[in-house]
Amino acid sequence: MGPLAQPPGTTGSSTPRQDRPPTSRLEMTGISVAFGGVRALTDVSLTVEPGQVHGLIGPNGAGKTTMFNVACGLVRPTEGRITWRGQELRRLRPAQLSGLGIARTLQGVGLFPGLTVLENVMVGAHRHARAGFFSALFAIPTADRDEARLRERALAALTELDAEEFAGRYPGSLPYPVQKRVALARALVAEPELLLLDEPASGLSEDEMHELGELIRHLSGRMSVLLVEHHMDLVMRVCDQITVLDSGEQIAAGTPEQVQNDPAVTEAYLGDAVDAEADAAELAASDGGTGRG
Template sequence: MHILCAGTKVVHVTLGDHVSEARMDEALELNGITVTYGGLTALSEVSLVVEPGTVHGVIGPNGAGKTTLFNVACGFTAPDSGTLSWEGTRLDRLRPHDLAGLGIARTLQGVGLFDRMSVLENVVVGADTRARSGFWSSLLGLPRSSREERQLREEAMAVLERLGVASYAARTPTSLPYPVRKKVALARALAARPRLLLLDEPASGLAADEMDELGELVRELTGEMAVLLVEHHMDLVMRVCDQITVLDFGRRIAHGPPAVVRDDPAVLAAYLGDTVEGV
């Protein structure tokens, strides 16, 4: 159950048997997160805070723990120890299906679109998290949902236009180039109007000009939401992020604004190997 109290900064959230009050001026906070797989420690006491209206990047070499950290934030992976809080509320037993009700949306490395639905219908599914009657009722043509269906489709088209892919609205995802599918997946997440957007390597498969466009969009989104960005394209990360957390072998080795992280000796030794252009 999620009870959002409009006009106030108090929110009651229930996940499993946990009930608490949230303060809307708080951010996403991961505190002391540890995850182990058998004898392998994927994350060791990692902490970070994503402040409202900012982009927080997570970088590190392959195997550093970036994906595991993202999966903890999404509810795919339960930490062995540590806490996850959103808007001042500790989230115990977070599951992926809880995210929409909390005002959180995500994209994944794999685009995860519904291949048998049109692009527009895929994005409507994202907007449907805010609907009363539900997208599946709309597909059945129930009278009570027809007006809402039109509104959701209009909103979905507006997001597709914002991302420059409205011309593909009637096509299915499998007929589209990979970069376009990435944009459609992002459009679906944005259609939910989240307060926090979790992006897992959104620039993969994009050309340089498309990456520049993505960077501009991510910066623009800070006027509407906070963004947690896991990415391996360093130029993009340095250009768009307000804060960066650097992981290596499951540990946080550096944290701070791009200018500080870029010149941190531990970062240079562990990952970058040289200074990175940007900012």
């Protein structure tokens, strides 16, 4: 198995992660979003059950990114509600996610170019910090111990993704797939209950994509995952449930098999392609398709 698929093992950390089955549920109900006079989403609902990998798919312009950004607090819905851990999240903001036990990755990598790989991952572990701002400012011993713990957590996350050798490097000096791995490590180091993944397979090779799929399936043993992705083979392989959007509306939901067999999904992705094939077959059977001359 490749590096992305490495199961977590003993990393030498004095505070090893304790894997626990996820118990929290994300519910997004009746979500509508309007930008000016344009409706980007209309009455879309989905539920990510504990320990479930839930895919959010659709053709370009379907509203996937908008729905993802609503879950992240980057876009405020004009209608609808978001419920997490049984409580409604009103006026959700991105800065609240970590404290709520939610982590996210971006379509790009979103790494800080002026920080090393290890420091970038340490940023994701800040919710585990015990020392306050003034302790760090005045170099109180408590802050030093706290920084050592965060550094240890960050290194363990990089080790899990087989990226510890890049800890002292700067993101800009690394290949894009490695940067993606670092961005994922930064999300995982927070030990979230819900992981929001926005097109994690972009820029990856076929082998790396397979390894990513294995990792996502493994992660579902300790967190829930909401996955926005264009690569259908990955989505169908790793997701338990899938919600399909088209033109801002929900057109299908169910298991991968149910979604694959839904005519509305085929039409959304293929448009008139099926009719065109039928027309071509009909044409070939007629004089116009005999290829005379």
